Amino acid sequence: MELFPPLPLEEWNETKQTLHRFEQIVGKVRLQHSSRRNHWWNVPYHLTGRGITTRPMGMADGNPVFTVDFDFVSHLLVASNLEGDQVSFPLPGNSVASFxxxxxxxxxxxxxxxSIRHAHPFDLPDSGRLFVEDHAHAVYVPEHATRFWRILSQVNLVLEEFSAGFSGKVSPVHHFWHTFDIAVTRFSPHPVPQPESAGPVVREAYSREVVSSGFWFGDDAVPEPCFYSYTAPEPEGITGRGLVPPSAEWVESGHGHLALLRYAQARKAPDPRATVLEFLESAYRAGAEPAGWDIGALACPGGVTDPYLSGR
Structure with missing residues (x-):
């Protein structure tokens, strides 16, 4: 199978918009019925051999243990419980309301x-419309959904490989239904005081210094898929630090900057996987070094910390 197959945003944007809202609905179920973890690690999806999963939830809140999966091979929404009961329905043919x-x-x-609280999209243009009233988003092209999942799965493994080189606190590789990206985040032990006005999402996500790395499928601001990295808080002068490969760039985003490697550029490289790993490492160092992280002490090449195997 081709590594990083093409998926131009304009080709599948209608399916993406529908699927994003499907994911937000199930994601809000996960948010409500899972035990809270630091930095919201309980909330995102994880990859499976056929799609994405909420992972098991319930029990602590009085509900049965249950799981909800998106199957992007057979194009089903599958809900199951610990007793072995399972209910599924097709993903194609649904509006957001019927889903x-x-x-x-x-x-x-x-x-x-x-039942979920706040049964409307989060941080999307139609956030004022209830899910049950959304009959407008109803396009689901199976071919596009399958390619989305295949790309997500390939990127997942590249991020896992990148994640293995860091021995400090690091998040799982996970797919966020908020921003429709896949990311892994490295943390320093240094706390970051966040004002109350930052809101509960930001206060929890960025309570420590972070370098977050990932991939998203494009949006209105950057209408093409890209690999990215950002450092928060952003150290002064980060945009003056070099990125690898030379086609990678710094772009403004909110109150800071993103390191970007456009998917199309990565696909053209002689070794796309190695190119993405080099980009992620250069962006990590661009943020972590001026922030004072101990790069050497936090490194674990090949995922090894055993001193007899690592040669330390």
């Missing part, structure tokens, strides 16, 4: 209270 109602019915049949 929401069918999910509620599926969870109810499993004995799960599937």
């Amino acid at each position: 929401y109602l069918r999910l509620q019915s599926a969870l109810d049949s499993l004995g799960v209270d599937g």
Whole structure:
């Protein structure tokens, strides 16, 4: 199978917009029925051999243990519980409204209270519209959804490989339903005081210094898929530090900057995987070195910290 197959945003944007909202609905179920973890690690999706999963949840909140999976091979939404009961329905042919109602019915049949707070999109242009009222987003092209998952799966493994080189606190590699990206975040032990006005999402996510690295499929600001990295808080002069390969660049984003390697550029490289890993490492060093992180002490080449194997 081709590494990093093409998926131009304009080709599949309607499916992306629908699927993003499907994911937000199930993601809000996960948010409500999972035990909270630091930096919201309980909330994102993880990859499976056929799609993405919420992982098991429930029990602590009085619900049965249950899981919700997106199957992007057979194009099904699959909900199951620990008793072995399973309910599924096709992803194609649904609007956001019908998907929401069918999910509620599926969870109810499993004995799960599937009601969610704030049953509307988070941080999307139509955030004022309830899911149950959204009949506009209803495009789901199976071919595009499958290619999305295949790319997500390939990027997942590249990020896992990158993650292995860091021995400090690091997040899982996970797919966020908020921003529709996949990311892994490295943390320093240094706390970052966040003002109350920053809001609960930011205060929890950025309570420590971080370098976050990932991939997203394009949006209105950058209408093409890209690998990215950012450092928060951003050290002074970060945009003056070099990135690898030379085609990578710094772009303004909010109050800071993103290191970007455009997907199309990575695909053209003689060794796309190695190129992405070099980019991620250069962006990590560009942020972590001026922030004072002990790069050498935090390194674990090949995922090894055993001193007898690492040669230390």
